[in-house]
Amino acid sequence: MNITVCVKQIPDQSSPGKLDPGSHNLVRDGKLILDDSDSYGVEMALQLAAEAGGGEVTLVSMAPNGEVSGIRTALAMGADKAVLVSDAKLAGADALTTAKVLAAAIKRNPFDLVIAATESTDGYTGTVPVQIAEILDIPSVSFAKKVELSGGILKVQRQTELGYDQVECPLPALISVTAGVVEPRYPSFKGIMSAKSKPVEVLEASTLGIEPGRNQEIITVRSAEERSSGVIITDEGDAHQQIIEFLEQLKVI
Amino acid sequence: MTLSKIWVFAESTESGITSTSLELISAASKFADHVEVFVASPEPGYSEIVGAYGATKLIQVTDVNDRLIGTVVASAMAQLLSGNTVDAIFFAMTPEGRDCAARLSVKLDVPVLTNVVNLSVDGTRLVSEHAIFGGSEIVQAGFTGSSPAIFAIRAKSFTAESRGGMPAEVVQVGVGDLGSAGKARIVEQHLEERSGPKLDEAPVVVSGGRGLGQAENYKLVEELAKLLGGAPGASRAIVDAGWVPYSYQVGQTGKTVKPNVYIACGISGATQHMVGMKGAKNIIAINKDEDAPIFSIADLGIVGDVHKIVPKLIEALQSRT
Ligand SMILES: Cc1cc2nc3c(=O)[nH]c(=O)nc-3n(C[C@H](O)[C@H](O)[C@H](O)COP(=O)(O)OP(=O)(O)OC[C@H]3O[C@@H](n4cnc5c(N)ncnc54)[C@H](O)[C@@H]3O)c2cc1C
Numbered sequence: 194m195n196i197t198v199c200v201k202q203i204p205d206q207s208s209p210g211k212l213d214p215g216s217h218n219l220v221r222d223g224k225l226i227l228d229d230s231d232s233y234g235v236e237m238a239l240q241l242a243a244e245a246g247g248g249e250v251t252l253v254s255m256a257p258n259g260e261v262s263g264i265r266t267a268l269a270m271g272a273d274k275a276v277l278v279s280d281a282k283l284a285g286a287d288a289l290t291t292a293k294v295l296a297a298a299i300k301r302n303p304f305d306l307v308i309a310a311t312e313s314t315d316g317y318t319g320t321v322p323v324q325i326a327e328i329l330d331i332p333s334v335s336f337a338k339k340v341e342l343s344g345g346i347l348k349v350q351r352q353t354e355l356g357y358d359q360v361e362c363p364l365p366a367l368i369s370v371t372a373g374v375v376e377p378r379y380p381s382f383k384g385i386m387s388a389k390s391k392p393v394e395v396l397e398a399s400t401l402g403i404e405p406g407r408n409q410e411i412i413t414v415r416s417a418e419e420r421s422s423g424v425i426i427t428d429e430g431d432a433h434q435q436i437i438e439f440l441e442q443l444k445v446i
Numbered sequence: 447m448t449l450s451k452i453w454v455f456a457e458s459t460e461s462g463i464t465s466t467s468l469e470l471i472s473a474a475s476k477f478a479d480h481v482e483v484f485v486a487s488p489e490p491g492y493s494e495i496v497g498a499y500g501a502t503k504l505i506q507v508t509d510v511n512d513r514l515i516g517t518v519v520a521s522a523m524a525q526l527l528s529g530n531t532v533d534a535i536f537f538a539m540t541p542e543g544r545d546c547a548a549r550l551s552v553k554l555d556v557p558v559l560t561n562v563v564n565l566s567v568d569g570t571r572l573v574s575e576h577a578i579f580g581g582s583e584i585v586q587a588g589f590t591g592s593s594p595a596i597f598a599i600r601a602k603s604f605t606a607e608s609r610g611g612m613p614a615e616v617v618q619v620g621v622g623d624l625g626s627a628g629k630a631r632i633v634e635q636h637l638e639e640r641s642g643p644k645l646d647e648a649p650v651v652v653s654g655g656r657g658l659g660q661a662e663n664y665k666l667v668e669e670l671a672k673l674l675g676g677a678p679g680a681s682r683a684i685v686d687a688g689w690v691p692y693s694y695q696v697g698q699t700g701k702t703v704k705p706n707v708y709i710a711c712g713i714s715g716a717t718q719h720m721v722g723m724k725g726a727k728n729i730i731a732i733n734k735d736e737d738a739p740i741f742s743i744a745d746l747g748i749v750g751d752v753h754k755i756v757p758k759l760i761e762a763l764q765s766r767t
Pocket residue numbers: 199200201202219228230231234253254255256285286287288289291295308309310311312313314315316317318319320321322557558559560561576578579
């Protein structure tokens with residue numbers, strides 16, 4: 194069973210994000226890391242491939258400047274190889290363009306299943322995975338919170354607004370998984386060492402036959418109205434009284 | 447009016463058209479003369495409610511069966527679009543809304559503007575607003591290409607207002623076979639039972655986070671919510687940990703709430719949590735770390751231990767009744 198996992202490499206989220214004042218694109222300088230959200234997809238792929246008795250786990254990523262740090266993390270977890278699309282022309286690409294690029298990258302290797310995260314941490318449009326499925330003309334099950342494979346059929350608990358749906362789907366297919374679907378492993382020392390020699394194919398958009406277009410634009414960026422903080426007190430044993438008084442003022446009680 | 451026609455994908459549950467869908471219909475009726483609503487249900491009564499909120503037409507997609515709604519409705523829309531001029535299509539940022547918008551965007555080769563929190567008219571096009579970096583900055587964006595413009599809109603961005611409109615004209619469409627894309631099937635639906643007011647409609651929301659320490663302690667949150675006539679909510683950390691179901695989650699990937707009072711117990715205030723509750727009129731936060739980001743938006747912040755404060759608060763409220 195061959196599984197392809199989409200892994201996004203993003204700026205470290207511990208430092209606040211910034212938009213470039215000229216282009217309005219997210220500033221992506223400095224080292225990129227594997228999006229936490231995608232570590233669940235990588236783990237899920239490794240588990241499903243092992244259960245199926247083998248097959249390759251391939252990563253696909255689109256990132257600027259030939260960035261591979263995040264890919265190496267996922268290879269260190271146990272993925273076999275990767276395809277990276279890196280091209281200055283793709284800077285500021287919208288989600289649809291990203292999906293076209295990733296779909297073309299996915300097609301370079303045989304796959305039975307494609308896994309992505311429900312949404313990325315930095316762009317969080319949550320549309321790329323299902324756009325990929327539509328381009329590849331395969332079924333998709335988004336918001337997967339539990340995934341099993343039996344007899345070539347995916348059995349997925351798909352989160353809904355009101356609970357979950359039990360969904361069945363034949364392969365090939367795409368699933369987007371929620372955080373918490375599995376517990377991602379930490380790369381072992383051996384994994385980290387072997388990741389360095391695993392193959393990463395680096396491509397440009399034109400090799401995939403993609404000419405990025407633009408049909409949405411950012412018009413302005415402004416600071417939101419600050420919500421100012423009010424009173425901060427330290428509990429001296431009577432904080433509950435202060436809460437009660439506040440609720441009384443608001444006529445909630 | 448500025449625009450001629452807007453389509454809205456409305457979602458429904460056993461209790462009718464969702465409140466988020468009514469918000470979208472209300473918003474659309476402010477911008478366009480013709481508001482046509484897609485719904486994946488044969489329920490005839492919906493023509494009255496969507497009409498009241500401003501829809502002129504109700505398009506019922508009749509052959510969803512056990513297929514995923516987003517995939518089916520995207521096909522219905524793509525089919526009806528040929529020979530139809532539509533300025534914009536509105537989706538909610540729900541699982542179904544995102545599925546549908548994503549599939550449709552590929553069919554039409556038009557990107558989707560997502561996480562929209564406001565819309566306004568600029569000349570003859572709609573301009574959307576997006577709250578980024580946890581809501582500290584607002585980005586305005588618009589489409590430059592040909593129509594339709596596709597917007598995926600966050601809940602509670604608009605108010606649902608009945609305008610007392612006439613029932614919408616009803617038409618029915620079927621989509622037939624969807625090929626490979628239609629092969630995913632729903633074999634069973636699980637509804638999570640909840641009692642008390644709905645999380646996104648309750649006047650008071652009490653949410654718990656990892657600071658509660660263990661699943662057991664969530665009952666403090668439930669008890670407090672009940673005493674205040676409110677609904678219990680949660681951060682993603684404790685949903686992922688399995689303490690409470692996903693339907694309790696407040697934030698970026700969960701519910702957007704705008705109650706009169708929001709009480710955060712042991713929640714740090716990650717940007718993804720704050721986008722879901724920043725709109726509350728009054729925010730009370732209890733956290734033992736005085737540097738927790740949640741305090742930056744709290745009207746009343748208590749630096750202290752939830753395990754000490756919440757039980758006393760519950761007791762004090764009980765003794766009042
Ligand atoms: C604040 C902000 C707002 C934005 N708003 C919009 C918008 O409204 N509309 C729009 O079209 N674009 C938008 N963009 C651009 C969009 O984020 C990028 O196009 C991005 O390349 C892909 O979208 P995403 O991260 O939102 O993907 P999502 O759909 O949220 O990603 C889901 C999953 O798809 C996979 N995936 C996504 N991107 C990659 C990648 N580069 N490499 C490998 N796997 C990947 C990962 O598994 C990821 O977890 C926005 C960007 C920012 C920073």
